[in-house]
Amino acid sequence: MTAASSISIDFGFSYVNNQVRSAYGFVQNDTWGGVGTPADLPDDLFERVTLPDKFRGVNGAQDGIIPAYYRFDFERMVDLLDSRFGICGGDGNCLASFEADRRITEKTISPFIQVNNTFDLLGRRTHLIAGVRYDQTTVNSASLTPIPVGTAWVAQGEFNVVYSTESDFLPNKGSYDNWLPAVDFDIEVLDNVKLRASYSHTITRADYNSLQGGLTLNRQFGIAGGGGLQGNPNLVPFLSKNIDVSAEWYYAPTSYVSAGYFRKNVSNFINSQEVQRSAFDLRNPANGPRFRAAQAALGGTTDTGRIRDYILRNFTQGVEVARNAAGAPILDVNGYYTGRILGLPEDGLVDFRIGTPFNSDQTATLNGFEFAIQHSFWETGFGTILNYTIVRGDAKFNNALDPNVGQFALAGLSDSANAVLFYDKNGLQSRVAYNWRDKFYAGGNPNPLYVEAYGQVDASISYEFRKGLTLFAEAINLTGEGRRGHRRNENFVTFAQPGFARYTGGVRFSF
Template identity: 50%
Template sequence: MLALAGYPMIAAAQDTSSTMGNPGPSTIQDSPSTTDATTTQSTGVADGTDASGDDIVVTGIRASLRKSIDLKRDAQGIVDAISAEDIGKFPDTNLAESLQRITGVSIDRSNGEGQFVTVRGFGPEYNLVTLNGRQLATSIIGDGNSAPVSRSFDFANLASEGVAALEVYKSGRASVPSGGIGSTINIRTPRPFDKMGLRGSLSARGVMDTSQNGKNDITPEVSGIISNTFADDRIGVLLLGSFQERHFSANQANIGFRDGYLGSENNWGSLAPAGDPRAANITNRPDATDVYQVPQNGGYDVVNGKRQRINGQAVLQFKPTDSLTATVDYTYSRNTIDIRDNSVGIWYNHGDTSSAWTDGPVAGPVFYTERFGAGETKDLAYSASQTSARSENKALGGNLTWKAPGGVTMVLDVNHSTAESKPNSPYGNSNSVGTAVFGIQNQTINFENTLPVISFNTYAGIDPRNAANIVPTGSAFRNSYFRDEINQVQVKGHYDHDGGFLDSLDWGVQYTDNKVRSAYSVLQNDTWGGTGGDSAAQRAAAAALLPDSLFNLTSIPDKFSGLSGSNDPNIVQSFYSFDLPSVVKLLDPAYKICGGNGQCLIPYTTDSRVREKTIAPYFQFNGKFEVASVPGHIIGGVRYETTNVTASALVPTPSGARQNSQNEFNILFAGTGFTSFRGSYQNWLPSVDFDIEPVDSVKLRASYSHTITRADYGSLQGGQRLDTLFRVGGGTGSVGNPNLIPYKSKNIDLSAEWYYGNESYISVGYFHKNVANYIGNTVVNTNIAGITSPTTTFNGVTRNGPRYQAALNALGANATFAQIRDYIGTNYPGGVVNGTIIAQPNDPQVNFVIQTPFNSDQTANVDGFEFAIQHNFWQTGFGTILNYTIVNGNRNYDNRLPSSVSQFAVTGLSDSANAVLFYDKNGLQARVAYNYRKGYLAGAGVNPTYINTYGQFDVSASYAITKNIGIFVEGINVNSEDRGGHLRSNNNITFATKQDPRYSAGARITF
């Protein structure tokens, strides 16, 4: 519903064909209006006039805007599109960043780039992405802390040069594949028959990301595409290749918090109650009914990354007769990312603390301090982490379109696509090695600035800047794997009727076989007190393996310059960073942190499979009418889907537990077991689109539809999973449910549009969604497999095993974990192994909170308004596009309730806006664009997660040296907008990320 212009220029339009509702290679691609929209956009190197003959059609921005208005006005249903300006030239280098220009579309960014798309408040898991109308296999490896489960599509995997158009179906339609409550987003790739003859382009640019720590690397982006037709335009071939490399940094403060407690609660980790001597150290303590959250850990991460993306396409088209067209296409993408993260961090034991708080009813921390005795040898952690993953996507499709006599068109379309994400390192996809300096006297986090200020003091003789004091500690090597394979067959028919109310009919059936595998394992060494042991001698022996030359002193304040708090004199000034592979090679032979042979990728302990088989027939009619000389159109149809689900899982079998520290325990496993479950569901999905033009230049629209979104794979997977790490309060786990039915939404769309000029319009839209079948989690408190623990707390009651209690009796109630462990090791042979206390059968059983997903009776209403205006300022060359989306829901999170109260809330809802000013005249194009997204609820578990309001400026310009040669420059996030998030209170800052502009310059040749 908008058209953005300049370089890069966006011409957003809607499908004008009432008969071509399915966004596939046989429908929209062959629609004359859509083909024109793809091939007549500004190239960015033109003089603003039309070309003729066999040359590529070139128009200026204003003509492109006029074309987009024509497409929008003639459309039926709510369908927005962004088209390539020319072959191989999409408006933005990142597809998600192009989509955010559309009214109602906002994005999530990762490492400074657009990654996921939210439409009308519904996040990436609620939006289906197709490729040329075919369901596209997707894979995301996740954060590395658990097995991947998401259906979301990562738009960073695909290069924009290989995209002809992005089509966003906001309203449901029978002929459009199901799966997106928010939208169905179709990625349409170019075809040689889009425009006959030889055409192509070559583009090269250099990119400098100014976020790089201490570097100014300029990295390349190159692409080339060529298309030609032969044999009297009966045969067409298209080839495309692109390569992109980017170097970046993403420095971030991260703070973890405990659950939300009421001021009246007395739990481990809560504030000291009245009567406790520590209560005198609390300023403005939360009242009994106030909710608050205390910090658990905090750190600064200095992150350096590299991403490489390779894309390729090959298309062969053959038209043996005027009525028969065959197309075979192959799309390939590979995206590799390598991130090195060095961090300094602290961890709270919630002993001798002092703090200050804001006023309730949701109290936030002003500061939180803890003091430690000299004998506690509290640690300051220096860690090195590495994220290294590769995602590979392959899609092979075939299409046969026959235009039969009598206005009938038949289509056979087949598709095989795979997506695979896996580690790209011998150490796994997400791994970390810890070191520490022991001897912290006190530590503090201050929350009065955008950047939480972490500070500490050490005891005399302990210098954290002396590398000789660094001791290796724990480590974790995580191995995640995700693969999605889709085999799909579609048979479609279309009938054009001449005259009368009936304009055309569409019908078809689609069969989809979706097979998903998600696997995970972790090799974790919980020696956080010191690799090899936590005695002074053991720590010294381990530290001797790490030469001082291995460590590099890294400053902190300059990594966060511009964020308030970075200049605080109390902030951690520096820490030691190091190379993870180098430390692993030194420690593994002696301490076998990778098995002693460097084999960090252990076999999968969690291996889940989900298979969905869906058959979906549909029927749709398209009518046109006139009432009192007022023209109108109506499209009505229904789609029926039946899906069978098979879910199986190989999961580890728990055998016991161990205690690693005062509040850290691990489950021990022995072997694995396989389980399998089945489920099924059916859906009827009706839809109707209606529009009239009561007066010239004014169009009114109304749509009603049912749409669905399927549950994530983790909710469907069979098998019980236990989180390896648990606390003194017990453990957590989950079990899937393959009988879950999809989320279902009943949608209403209304819009009014006034086209008051050839290139100017105003539109107002309203949407309403009533969503049911929300997936909730029912919780069962139970013991699993008889797992015990040396000490555990449940419902506020602490139970100690006989050995643990004997140690407390001998040492006193304030004994440290190290003292208790040493006592047990001395008096109970076999009770301590590798510095951890091994649980025994006569210890108290551990309570586990097991979550099982189910379709709740909760429903949610989401509605909103979309406003857009496009205006050209006569013949000055200047123009503007403005849009604003308001999204509201009736299910909000109540921050005043503690974590113990279950809540249901809809995430992702937020207002968004775009403002663009462009210029196009005499071969010069320029654009200034601002994108805004209001803060929103990103997660709604036992604690809410909020993302702060974000606003980014982008600029670009291009100049046509000749008709076929142009140069361009581009700036992304030129206002250096930073990102942040929080929990219940704005003072509960969870992260603050420093971001800087990214610039590029290059040239493009077309022929």
């Protein structure tokens, strides 16, 4: 070191308290066959709407989409059905009370210290920054969830979970801590040529949906069982160990060329597993003595419509036959009895597949290169910026594997590029940019989702009339490019999103 060296120390402390709440209610009438007659609904409740013109910009929309459909005023429909048939109690209030209420309090303390050192190394100016941050987080997740008390077979292939009017607030806790070091080094090896290198640890916490506690069962299930979800407040964040190196040549005051390499080793990936289990001692009405007696009486049939009809006609325990105002049974279009068959203690347990997130022990490595150039054309005010990023990872989704088996794959990896032409002189700034991203795997397991390659043109212009007063305008997606996504094959389209140009303008004033 020489006398020109300097050292400084920064330190600090942060405290973050995040409070997140999600709540919802649900109203279901089990009237899938409808209520009333067509005469009960006025014709002007419905409106014929053309469809292809709503998808301008989507290739094939004019030929591949139904020409029109009828939509209705939902709020008016609900009010009408409630007043005539009491679907919400007849009081005009169809707002559902919260039956699930999940709350997360996430508290994080983060002290840090950083040393900044400037010195000469082999006669060249050098900077070294080294520091460490300690991150400690506690998660308190309380969930108010409805208490299931039974089941009901309400239609040929539909079973419902029956809930109590009471709910319990169930607390869950989790915590984690991390030491996060970081080192940055740069040296000007030649005049206007700088080399950089850095090493760091970074974290990304789990999403709040995964951190929420509480077991929630799907309201409907099938004859073979149902599903559900349970959060995990003990999830720890993704941990990434990063290496970055780059070289930069500043060949003119506002022009440079750079190339860099990056490598990231990521662990603590969050996967989801399904556990088959019973829950709340819920019973399956289609797996018990009544069901088997109906099958035997009907010659061993597997027709669940006939079996339901037999149980509703011949059993009284746990059976609720739907009746009209005169007390006669209500029949469906096949002449079968309608109503509910409740689960009884002698019926078999319902099998639920409960999905729960967890931190896997799998790791993945991604690496890539970044190239950039910025060039100003003499003193004209015109210039260009070009960059290209190449990304590769060692955990890719294989479309040829068994679609019933989940895979571990990195989402969001793709090459990208930008090309910008700009002007900046005498208070006038303008730019036109083309931004492109290659096709990438966006997640989904075991059914993958791929977002196809996409590029758009953006433009902006601004003029500073006087210091602090600027008029500006910008256009996003000038050419109206759309987006498209598919599953394992490009013909299995999952979304097609039309694109439209968006324009904004205004005045900025600073003082």
